[in-house]
Amino acid sequence: MNYAFATLFYFAAIVLVAGVAARLWRWGQVPAPLKIPTTPAPTTSGGVALRLARELVFFESLFRANLWLWACGWIFHVGLALVGLRHLRYFTDPVWGLVAWMQPLGILGGLLMVAGLAGLWLRRWAVQRIRYISTPSDHLMLALLLLIAASGLAMKFVFHTDVLAVKRFFIGLMHFQVLPLPADGPLVVHLSLVAALMLIFPFSKLMHAPGLFFSPTRNQPDDPRERRHQAAWAARLDVTKG
Amino acid sequence: MADPTAVPTPPAPAPKPAAAKPVAPALREFGEIPALQPGSMAGSKPYVANEKIQEAIGFPGALVEDWHDRAIGKMGELLGKYRSLQVFMDACVHCGACTDKCHYFLGSGDPKNMPVARQELMRSVYRRHFTLAGKLFPKLVGAQDLTRELLDDWFNYYHQCSECRRCSVFCPYGIDTAEITMAGREILDSIGYGQKYGNEIIGKVHRIGNNLGLPGPALEDTLLGLEEDVKEDTGADVKYPLDVQGAEVLLVTPSADFFAEPHVESLIGYGKVFHAAGISWTLSSKASEAGNFGMFIGNYEQLRKIALRIREAALELGVKRIVVGECGHAWRVAYSFWNTLVGIGAGGKDPFAIELQRQLDPRYKQPMHICELTWDLIQQGRLKFDKEKNDHRIITFHDSCNVARASRMGDAPGGQFEIPRAIIRAVANHYVEMAPGTTHEKTFCCGGGGGLLTDELMDLRIKGALPRMEALRQVVDQQGVNFMATICAICKAQFSKVLPYYGHKMQLVGGVHQLVSTAIRLD
Numbered sequence A: 001m002n003y004a005f006a007t008l009f010y011f012a013a014i015v016l017v018a019g020v021a022a023r024l025w026r027w028g029q030v031p032a033p034l035k036i037p038t039t040p041a042p043t044t045s046g047g048v049a050l051r052l053a054r055e056l057v058f059f060e061s062l063f064r065a066n067l068w069l070w071a072c073g074w075i076f077h078v079g080l081a082l083v084g085l086r087h088l089r090y091f092t093d094p095v096w097g098l099v100a101w102m103q104p105l106g107i108l109g110g111l112l113m114v115a116g117l118a119g120l121w122l123r124r125w126a127v128q129r130i131r132y133i134s135t136p137s138d139h140l141m142l143a144l145l146l147l148i149a150a151s152g153l154a155m156k157f158v159f160h161t162d163v164l165a166v167k168r169f170f171i172g173l174m175h176f177q178v179l180p181l182p183a184d185g186p187l188v189v190h191l192s193l194v195a196a197l198m199l200i201f202p203f204s205k206l207m208h209a210p211g212l213f214f215s216p217t218r219n220q221p222d223d224p225r226e227r228r229h230q231a232a233w234a235a236r237l238d239v240t241k242g
Numbered sequence B: 001m002a003d004p005t006a007v008p009t010p011p012a013p014a015p016k017p018a019a020a021k022p023v024a025p026a027l028r029e030f031g032e033i034p035a036l037q038p039g040s041m042a043g044s045k046p047y048v049a050n051e052k053i054q055e056a057i058g059f060p061g062a063l064v065e066d067w068h069d070r071a072i073g074k075m076g077e078l079l080g081k082y083r084s085l086q087v088f089m090d091a092c093v094h095c096g097a098c099t100d101k102c103h104y105f106l107g108s109g110d111p112k113n114m115p116v117a118r119q120e121l122m123r124s125v126y127r128r129h130f131t132l133a134g135k136l137f138p139k140l141v142g143a144q145d146l147t148r149e150l151l152d153d154w155f156n157y158y159h160q161c162s163e164c165r166r167c168s169v170f171c172p173y174g175i176d177t178a179e180i181t182m183a184g185r186e187i188l189d190s191i192g193y194g195q196k197y198g199n200e201i202i203g204k205v206h207r208i209g210n211n212l213g214l215p216g217p218a219l220e221d222t223l224l225g226l227e228e229d230v231k232e233d234t235g236a237d238v239k240y241p242l243d244v245q246g247a248e249v250l251l252v253t254p255s256a257d258f259f260a261e262p263h264v265e266s267l268i269g270y271g272k273v274f275h276a277a278g279i280s281w282t283l284s285s286k287a288s289e290a291g292n293f294g295m296f297i298g299n300y301e302q303l304r305k306i307a308l309r310i311r312e313a314a315l316e317l318g319v320k321r322i323v324v325g326e327c328g329h330a331w332r333v334a335y336s337f338w339n340t341l342v343g344i345g346a347g348g349k350d351p352f353a354i355e356l357q358r359q360l361d362p363r364y365k366q367p368m369h370i371c372e373l374t375w376d377l378i379q380q381g382r383l384k385f386d387k388e389k390n391d392h393r394i395i396t397f398h399d400s401c402n403v404a405r406a407s408r409m410g411d412a413p414g415g416q417f418e419i420p421r422a423i424i425r426a427v428a429n430h431y432v433e434m435a436p437g438t439t440h441e442k443t444f445c446c447g448g449g450g451g452l453l454t455d456e457l458m459d460l461r462i463k464g465a466l467p468r469m470e471a472l473r474q475v476v477d478q479q480g481v482n483f484m485a486t487i488c489a490i491c492k493a494q495f496s497k498v499l500p501y502y503g504h505k506m507q508l509v510g511g512v513h514q515l516v517s518t519a520i521r522l523d
């Protein structure tokens, strides 16, 4: 089993990194031939950085759109960020000061994740409009995340796992050594689902995270009169007068 | 006066079943979102362009035999040319934030008019052909083949989007359904399944110089007539010049301004502003149209070709400034795209752009909106007004989508909201705002933008106007508003048509420069 998980995680990590890189490469390759920021938009790149930061941290547009949705989504993502930070302790030795200090917050994060996800899923069922646009994969994705969070919390509160062994296993992987992993049910479930998440990430809507930064309606400064903006394929049309 | 929407229509292709006269939906309680009514707008579609119209602008005359493969091929091409399309196809999380933001959905309840569902019509095909998940597990991720039925849905529902970008304001990733609608129409055109109204107009712009097919001599007559009217009204010799070599300003305005009500009142106003400020100006018979329907069909080549007329006219006439009249999408194209397309603006490096930059006066923004020009003059104290002449009006302002969400005026973000309002306040005493969720960048489309201003879509247009009509009703009932000013030719034409369905007089709508025209002192 140790080897199975080691292989799985190496594979998942490669797919995740390569898949995301390929998608970002593709997005970077495709030009944005016209200036299409949704106005009122900042006129400078500094302003654009601020706009993107507000979107990233506060989900500004979503806040304007729908408070319930914003609350569920934001709570979930904040929870996810806390949980992510907490999990750094499995990959760092010695554990960074901040990570050690925020460990209890990580637990709170797990609970926030569950609450946010439950809210999002409820919305998918309860609101007719959202039910209409939901695909099976939308539901499965929520189920997957919910199970990951639940199995993680279960290890904390119900069936304790030897987390030091887990840590040794992952640190080992980072040094290309396969060390034993505790054979606990919840842990196996938890890790398998995380690997599954890593595997589907680059091929799914989970790519929305980097998508924000490539979205021309959000990442362009509003300065078309002052600066000419032209894609290479469009500039080729310039050689003729008409 | 003639109906601005009247593109002469040949007899309808097939005898239509006696359609019931469209009626306006009931106004809702504020903020109420309609229950889904699947299929309620499935029958709403514009006339298909015939062979002559299509071929005149380089598209196949009728649906080609291998349409499926060519559509997929075109989609692949566009995915490689437009980052917006590529990212928007990938990034949507089906969160639903946009689902209640589209005026066509709010007015019709048809779920396919929810922006994300409109996108899904294309995204499902994208997934099927361009993603691993869609190739392997189509059902799971909502991928589907492009069937004839789905293609018809594209035609119908990509012509139930006014490309107003309201949905994009609220989407957490800024996904702009307008970009997808444009791509959809571009694909449809490329396989010979075009829309009659828009494509016929594009043909006319190339053939005659403007959307309404008004030839040069007729234009000249109209302008002379205007001069006489204004002389009679005011006693002043206000000129409406055409093709004047060496004028300071080239004014490019929507052709509806030349003869449709209430549009022409604004044209009269522009002339008075130039007259009062002593600025020499001219219209051009070659560029007698600010509108650019190339944008509506998402076709870059058409967009560019139509914009080129402006550059050519400016170079030929030797003008120092290019100013754009009251037209929403034209201002988007002028402000956001002209520099990119043909180098009207700063920074172009091709020979014609360089020549133009040498000719144009760098002290002014190029191109400039007529409201920017008027507001600058007001601030310099070069225009005087008798504000009380507008006292019979209680005025509100309708932000037009393309101005509000796709362009700017002045130096700071949001100038497109402030400047027209500042002008109104400078020329009139009674000004009222509509409800905040319905103005500025959250403004609701008039319901007729994006190439939908055609009679066969009347039912859609009435339904799409619903959210604006609700906000208007509020200020009419509570504050006695009797004039809704706007700076878009399509808004003016659409509201003139639709207002009566909601129990208002069509004269309720008019231009900002119509108000300027009423109050300006000419001596």
Ligand code: SF4
Pocket: B101, B102, B103, B104, B113, B114, B115, B118, B160, B161, B162, B163, B164, B165, B166, B167, B168, B176, B177, B178, B181, B445
């Ligand atoms: S762009 Fe406007 S018309 Fe089109 S889907 Fe979005 S809100 Fe509706």
Ligand code: SF4
Pocket: B091, B092, B093, B094, B095, B096, B097, B098, B099, B115, B116, B170, B171, B172, B173, B174, B175
């Ligand atoms: S708001 Fe954006 S991400 Fe959410 S469903 Fe609409 S298009 Fe998709």
